[in-house]
Amino acid sequence: MQYLNTSLSCVTFPLLILFPQQSGLYEYKIYGGLADCPPELCADVYMDLDFRKQWDQYVKELYEKTYDGEKIIYWEVKYPFPLSNRDVSFQAFCFPCSFSPGRVWVFLLKSVSVPQFPEKPGIIRVQSYKQSLAIESDGKTGSKVYMYYFDNPGGMLPSWLVNWAAKSGVPAFLKDMQNACRNYSKST
Numbered sequence: 001m002q003y004l005n006t007s008l009s010c011v012t013f014p015l016l017i018l019f020p021q022q023s024g025l026y027e028y029k030i031y032g033g034l035a036d037c038p039p040e041l042c043a044d045v046y047m048d049l050d051f052r053k054q055w056d057q058y059v060k061e062l063y064e065k066t067y068d069g070e071k072i073i074y075w076e077v078k079y080p081f082p083l084s085n086r087d088v089s090f091q092a093f094c095f096p097c098s099f100s101p102g103r104v105w106v107f108l109l110k111s112v113s114v115p116q117f118p119e120k121p122g123i124i125r126v127q128s129y130k131q132s133l134a135i136e137s138d139g140k141t142g143s144k145v146y147m148y149y150f151d152n153p154g155g156m157l158p159s160w161l162v163n164w165a166a167k168s169g170v171p172a173f174l175k176d177m178q179n180a181c182r183n184y185s186k187s188t
Contacts, residue, residue, distance in 0.1 A: 025150070026163045028147075029148050030171065030174065031145070031146050032144075032145055033144050034177070036141050036181075038137065038142070038143060042135045042143050043094065043105040043135060045184050049063060051184065054180075055183070058077050059075070059078070061075065062074070071091065072089055072090070073089065073091070074087065074089050084155060086125070086154070088129050089117040090112055091109070091112050094106070094107050102137050103137075104134055104136040105133075105134070109131040109133075124154045126154060127152065129150070130150050130151075131148065131149045147170070
């Protein structure tokens, strides 16, 4: 397992990287904090799909539908030319857990294959995606964050390119989320 420090504006996240031999792709774990972003606000920003379309530059399409009582999220991710966009359908579960002295918001996301979201021509379907996120108060005005992330974007991308993009993209996502938290009340 590798250990990297990734500096964000006012927060340093240790980034742990696990290299599973089977896929050739890294799995990421990040521990850190988001300054001036209370956990309730982080949870709202993370699960507000309409707001996500405003602050996440990689969202092309993002919406939720309910099938047989199950909520499924469809997300098309923009990739730069000449690469093909990717899409994924997944289930997302969010639940607060109360512990003394406070509360932890837990998010579990995992790709699912459902016939209601068939593959689209020209877009590569992500078959393997999973993310876990836990957010709790830092005891002040911010949040402590733990995030686990893995996806296999498929297609003919070399693993070194996928690993490089995820290595820089995962910390950048949290920086973007911190900025989104600061702008959330202004947009809703």
